[in-house]
Structure formats: structure tokens, C-alpha cells
Amino acid sequence: MSSSAARPAAAPTVPVPAPRRPAGTLYRGREGMWSWVLHRITGTAIFFFLLVHILDTALIRIDPHAYDAVIGAYKTPIMGIGELGLVAAIGLHALNGLRIIAIDFFSWGTRHQRLMFWIVIVLWVLLLVGFAPRHLMHVFGGE
Amino acid sequence: MASATAEAPAPAPEAPIQSFTVTLIIRRFDPETMDEPIWQDFDVDMFPTDRVLDALHKIKWEQDGTLTFRRSCAHGICGSDAMRINGRNRLACKTLIKDLDISQPIYVEAIKGLPLEKDLIVDMEPFFESYRQIQPFLIADSKPKGGKERIQSVAQRERFDDTTKCILCAACTSSCPVFWTDGQYFGPAAIVNAHRFIFDSRDEGSQVRLDILNDKEGVWRCRTTFNCSEACPRGIEVTKAIAEVKQAVLRGKA
Numbered sequence: 001m002s003s004s005a006a007r008p009a010a011a012p013t014v015p016v017p018a019p020r021r022p023a024g025t026l027y028r029g030r031e032g033m034w035s036w037v038l039h040r041i042t043g044t045a046i047f048f049f050l051l052v053h054i055l056d057t058a059l060i061r062i063d064p065h066a067y068d069a070v071i072g073a074y075k076t077p078i079m080g081i082g083e084l085g086l087v088a089a090i091g092l093h094a095l096n097g098l099r100i101i102a103i104d105f106f107s108w109g110t111r112h113q114r115l116m117f118w119i120v121i122v123l124w125v126l127l128l129v130g131f132a133p134r135h136l137m138h139v140f141g142g143e
Numbered sequence: 144m145a146s147a148t149a150e151a152p153a154p155a156p157e158a159p160i161q162s163f164t165v166t167l168i169i170r171r172f173d174p175e176t177m178d179e180p181i182w183q184d185f186d187v188d189m190f191p192t193d194r195v196l197d198a199l200h201k202i203k204w205e206q207d208g209t210l211t212f213r214r215s216c217a218h219g220i221c222g223s224d225a226m227r228i229n230g231r232n233r234l235a236c237k238t239l240i241k242d243l244d245i246s247q248p249i250y251v252e253a254i255k256g257l258p259l260e261k262d263l264i265v266d267m268e269p270f271f272e273s274y275r276q277i278q279p280f281l282i283a284d285s286k287p288k289g290g291k292e293r294i295q296s297v298a299q300r301e302r303f304d305d306t307t308k309c310i311l312c313a314a315c316t317s318s319c320p321v322f323w324t325d326g327q328y329f330g331p332a333a334i335v336n337a338h339r340f341i342f343d344s345r346d347e348g349s350q351v352r353l354d355i356l357n358d359k360e361g362v363w364r365c366r367t368t369f370n371c372s373e374a375c376p377r378g379i380e381v382t383k384a385i386a387e388v389k390q391a392v393l394r395g396k397a
Contacts, residue, residue: 024170024180024252027318028230032369032382036320103367103386110383113369 031117039096042089049086080139084132091127095120165189165245167198169210170252171262180259184248191241195228195251199235199263212263219376222312226263227252232314232374254317256326270313273329277337277355282348299344306339306384308377315371315381327360331371331381334362338384341391349391357392365389 027033060067073079099116103109109116164186172180187201196217203210215221217236224235229243229250243249257265287293309332316322316330337356341349356362362385371381 024227024255025230025250027227027255027320027370029318029320029368029370030373032367032373033320036366036368100367103382104389110367110369110372110380110386113367113382 031114035096035099035117035120038092039100042093045089046086046093077139080135083139084135087131087135088124088128092120092124095123095127160190160192162188162190163245165198165240166248167195167202168248168250169199169202169262170250171210172253172259173209173261180252189240191239193240194236195233195238195240195243195249196224196235198240198249199251211261220310222310222376225254225312225314225317225376227254232318232370234312234314234376237376254313256317256319256323257313265317267313269326270316270330270332271311273316273333274311274336277329277333277352278348279336279340281340281343281346282351283345284347293345295344302344303339303342305379306335306342308379309335309339310377311336312376314374314376315379318370318374320368320370321364321366325360325364328364329356329358329361331365331385334365334385334388335379335381338388341388353388353392356388362389362392 056067056070059070096117099113099120102116103113165188166184166186168182168184170180171183185202185206187198187206189198189201196214199210199212199214203212212226212235213223214236215223217224219234219237222234225232226235227233227250228235228238232254235251240249251263253259253263253265257267257270260266283293311332313332315335316332319328319331322328322330334356337352340346341352365382365385367382367386369382371385372379372383375381
């Protein structure tokens with residue numbers, strides 16, 4: 001086929017311009033896919049937290065003063081907000097993990113996965129509503 | 144008898160069905176002239192009852208004959224025209240224009256995860272290769288009990304009824320995030336078709352299939368994102384079938 005160069009112009013022109021990027025669109029999954037994405041992101045974040053956490057805890061065997069210095073650095077507001085993020089990530093990962101166990105091991109699991117996802121979100125929000133104000137009071141209220 | 148048409152009062156003229164202009168943005172690729180796919184938009188006049196496939200036909204027949212896509216039966220049976228419509232895998236012949244948001248352009252592109260050949264056509268060979276690997280045929284070496292037939296009860300048939308509906312359109316496999324990044328994964332469609340025989344009471348090759356799927360690239364790759372169940376144009380509960388195969392691997396045949 002050699003005619004590909006002479007493509008007739010597509011009808012009267014359109015106000016909607018085609019996207020510039022040649023890449024495909026983002027796949028628009030539903031609850032199942034997005035819960036998987038969140039599970040991956042929180043899982044990776046928790047992994048890196050644990051990596052750092054094991055290193056800083058191991059420091060106490062090398063030099064207790066250095067350990068105190070590191071732990072002292074954690075008591076800044078930035079780290080306080082980071083801790084809130086950590087609790088949020090672990091909470092979501094844990095609750096959604098229970099959902100995945102139900103999907104894998106119970107015959108009713110796959111049919112109710114969407115409902116279970118929203119239950120997970122509700123429980124997670126409740127968890128954060130309980131935790132966040134108290135925690136932020138500690139971080140910013142100075143006891 | 145007087146002709147009924149003459150006597151009957153002329154039926155109130157039906158309101159003519161309104162047609163409207165729909166913008167389709169199609170991701171096009173010509174391997175002979177392009178390095179990268181491009182997006183091209185088309186305006187077509189459509190009725191609400193038309194399908195996306197009709198819009199593609201209209202473009203091909205009236206505006207741009209070089210538009211390339213697969214279709215055969217055009218009625219949701221042959222499974223040729225799976226494509227990504229507004230970011231979700233659908234059969235173009237089963238997606239009505241009125242079910243889409245017309246105020247926005249409709250994005251149409253090839254399914255993901257299989258090599259793009261031209262416009263909306265992908266190379267389906269890797270997909271069929273995994274399908275062949277799970278041995279999608281009845282394996283029964285023993286003599287049928289007392290006669291020529293392998294009798295099956297209604298309940299036994301019901302056990303795998305859902306997975307007999309597959310038309311191998313690849314909408315599920317190409318909606319799977321695991322398959323996008325790991326082309327070695329068998330993919331939902333192959334597992335669905337394995338399920339169809341694993342749970343068939345007449346079949347004697349279940350263990351062979353379970354061994355094939357109990358592989359690094361087998362059922363354990365499934366991350367239960369449910370994209371496959373949502374994409375299936377036949378409404379097969381794909382993730383459920385995969386979960387049942389997982390259980391069969393763990394506990395021996397269910």
C-alpha cells in the first residue's frame with residue numbers, strides 16, 4: 001500500500017484536538033485495579049520504611065549517641081507528617097490485604113470484591129479520623 | 144379485504160430519530176511510514192442506536208479507507224473487534240454510542256500488551272500460543288462406561304458453564320496489568336479455557352493442565368485486579384474462574 005501518505009483530510013475540522021502524546025490512554029480500571037495500584041504503592045513505601053527502620057535500630061549496637069541523634073531528628077514536624085503517612089499506608093495495606101485474602105480463599109470473595117473495597121476505604125478513613133488529630137496534636141502542640 | 148394500510152389513520156409521524164455528530168479520536172499506526180503511533184480525529188454522523196463499529200465503518204467507507212481494524216461477524220460472537228474504547232477494553236460491535244458520553248470525544252485504540260501491527264490490529268499470536276499451551280481439548284483416554292457416551296449430569300455441566308462462553312477476543316488478557324508488563328504470563332483467557340476442561344467431569348487431563356498452570360507464569364501471577372472480569376464482553380466471571388483454578392492447584396482437583 002502506497003496511499004498512506006495521501007490520507008484525505010478528516011471531515012470539517014474539530015474543536016477537540018487529538019492528544020499530542022503518542023502513548024495510549026491510561027487504562028481506566030475500576031475499584032479492583034485501583035485497589036491493586038494502592039496496594040503496590042503502599043507496599044513499596046512500607047518496604048523502604050522498614051529498610052530505614054532496621055538500619056536506624058541497628059545503629060544502637062554501633063554507637064548509642066549516634067542512635068539518639070537519629071531518633072532526635074525524627075521528632076521534627078516533617079517526620080511527624082511522615083509518620084501520619086506511614087500509618088495511613090500500613091492501615092490501607094493491612095485492610096486491603098484482608099480483602100485480598102477473602103478474595104483468594106472464600107468462594108464468595110470474588111463476587112463481593114467491590115463492596116469489600118468500599119468497606120476497606122470506610123474503615124481506613126475511620127482509622128485515620130481517630131489517629132490523625134491526636135497524632136498531629138503531639139507533633140505540633142508540643143505535648 | 145381492504146388494505147389495512149389505507150384505512151388505518153396515518154400513524155402520528157414518529158419523531159425522526161435524531162442523529163448527532165460524534166468525534167472519534169483513533170490511535171493510528173502505519174508501520175511503513177511511522178515510527179510512533181499518532182492520534183487522529185474524525186467527525187461522524189451517528190444515531191444513538193449505532194455502535195462504535197458502525198462509526199469505524201463509516202470512517203473507513205466514507206472518509207479514510209486506510210483505517211484498519213478487524214471485524215467479522217459484527218455481532219459479538221467471533222471476537223475479532225476487541226479494542227480499547229475510552230480507556231476500557233470493549234467489543235466495538237457491542238458498544239452502543241448512546242452508552243458513551245457523547246459530549247466528549249470517543250477514544251479508540253488497539254488493545255494493550257500485544258505487538259501493534261497497524262491501526263487497531265495487534266499480533267494475536269502470543270495470545271493464541273498461551274491458549275494452545277493449556278491443551279484446550281477434551282483429554283479422555285479411558286473407555287466410556289457402558290457404551291459410547293460419556294454421560295454428564297446437569298449439575299456436572301453447570302460446574303463449568305460460565306467458562307464455555309469464551310470467544311477468545313483477548314479483551315481480558317489485554318486488560319491485565321500483569322500481562323502488560325510480563326508477556327510470559329498465561330493471561331486470563333488461557334486460564335478460563337483451562338478451567339473449562341479442568342472442571343469438566345468427562346475430562347481426564349486436569350492434572351496436566353493444573354501442572355502447567357502451577358508455574359511461575361501461571362495462575363499465581365494473578366493479582367486479582369478484576370480488570371478481566373470487567374472487560375469480558377460475555378460476562379464471564381474471569382477472576383472467579385482463576386481463583387477456582389488456584390484452589391484446585393492447592394487442594395487437588397475441586
